Amino acid sequence: MFHRGSHGGAGRTAVGCRIALAGACLVLSGCRGPGGPAYEQSYMSPPAREVERPRPGPARYTPLAGRSEEVELGRSVQGRPISCQVFGQGPETILIMAGIHGSEPAGTSLVRELAGYLVRHPELLDGRRIILLPEANPDGLVAGRRFNVRGVDLNRNFPASNFAAVSRHGPRPLSEPESRLLDSLLEQHRPTRIVSLHQPLNCIDWDGPADRLAAAMAADCDLPLRKLGAQPGSLGSYAGNMLGIPIVTVELPGSASRLSPAELWARYGRMLLAAVVFDERENAAKPALRGLPPAGLLPAQAR
Ligand SMILES: [Zn+2]
Numbered sequence: 244m245f246h247r248g249s250h251g252g253a254g255r256t257a258v259g260c261r262i263a264l265a266g267a268c269l270v271l272s273g274c275r276g277p278g279g280p281a282y283e284q285s286y287m288s289p290p291a292r293e294v295e296r297p298r299p300g301p302a303r304y305t306p307l308a309g310r311s312e313e314v315e316l317g318r319s320v321q322g323r324p325i326s327c328q329v330f331g332q333g334p335e336t337i338l339i340m341a342g343i344h345g346s347e348p349a350g351t352s353l354v355r356e357l358a359g360y361l362v363r364h365p366e367l368l369d370g371r372r373i374i375l376l377p378e379a380n381p382d383g384l385v386a387g388r389r390f391n392v393r394g395v396d397l398n399r400n401f402p403a404s405n406f407a408a409v410s411r412h413g414p415r416p417l418s419e420p421e422s423r424l425l426d427s428l429l430e431q432h433r434p435t436r437i438v439s440l441h442q443p444l445n446c447i448d449w450d451g452p453a454d455r456l457a458a459a460m461a462a463d464c465d466l467p468l469r470k471l472g473a474q475p476g477s478l479g480s481y482a483g484n485m486l487g488i489p490i491v492t493v494e495l496p497g498s499a500s501r502l503s504p505a506e507l508w509a510r511y512g513r514m515l516l517a518a519v520v521f522d523e524r525e526n527a528a529k530p531a532l533r534g535l536p537p538a539g540l541l542p543a544q545a546r
Pocket residue numbers: 344347441442
């Protein structure tokens with residue numbers, strides 16, 4: 244279920260606030276199940292009635308041009324918010340996420356850099372909705388541990404056909420709140436493609452029909468393409484092989500944890516932008532990126 248968070252973006256006007264509030268109502272009308280308690284009700288007045296809700300589709304989010312919406316998906320085991328930032332609208336929905344393994348923090352910084360870049364380059368949002376999820380496992384990130392606070396590897400807890408019920412994978416698929424939130428996100432918003440950032444294997448891996456997407460991303464960084472194989476109960480196995488969503492797993496090197504956000508962006512920003520602008524029909528990520536400097540050379544002022 245989605246809970247409405249605060250607005251992102253700059254230059255908001257009073258009129259913009261009212262329009263955005265209307266947009267928030269649209270978002271909430273897309274929630275499944277009973278309305279969340281105080282949080283939603285304090286935001287909407289009067290509280291939303293229970294109605295027959297259509298299955299949400301890609302058009303449910305309508306952030307205003309040049310702005311983003313912060314959306315709280317739910318809470319971790321320890322009660323930390325798990326939030327995504329949604330940019331743009333359009334037929335394509337691109338999910339870019341990081342931090343499902345709490346001991347792999349570089350991706351989280353990189354996704355935050357991408358958020359800043361999208362604010363400064365709204366032209367990239369044309370025809371696209373981009374959902375950024377920088378901290379899929381916030382408890383693990385705080386603790387610096389791969390697992391969630393119950394010791395479960397969230398990236399082995401998805402209901403893929405190869406789920407393996409060992410203790411580190413959880414007693415059953417989606418036994419953990421963090422993996423359930425992600426599953427709801429996939430179900431409700433049906434991403435066109437997914438990028439999930441990890442460490443430290445130093446390669447670009449993919450699952451499902453993502454070979455061309457993976458190649459386009461690898462062409463814009465120094466990470467080699469490498470098929471690691473389907474991991475049991477992983478997001479790649481579930482989203483890629485079962486749901487048929489192209490998904491690329493970016494394995495940054497372990498040393499990426501020592502890079503500053505600016506250095507991470509300079510080295511890997513263009514790779515993420517290649518995923519944003521990728522066009523399956525034409526396999527034509529390159530033309531959309533014309534005018535940007537090559538990988539590794541994104542200057543600070545262009546970030
Ligand atoms: Zn990982």
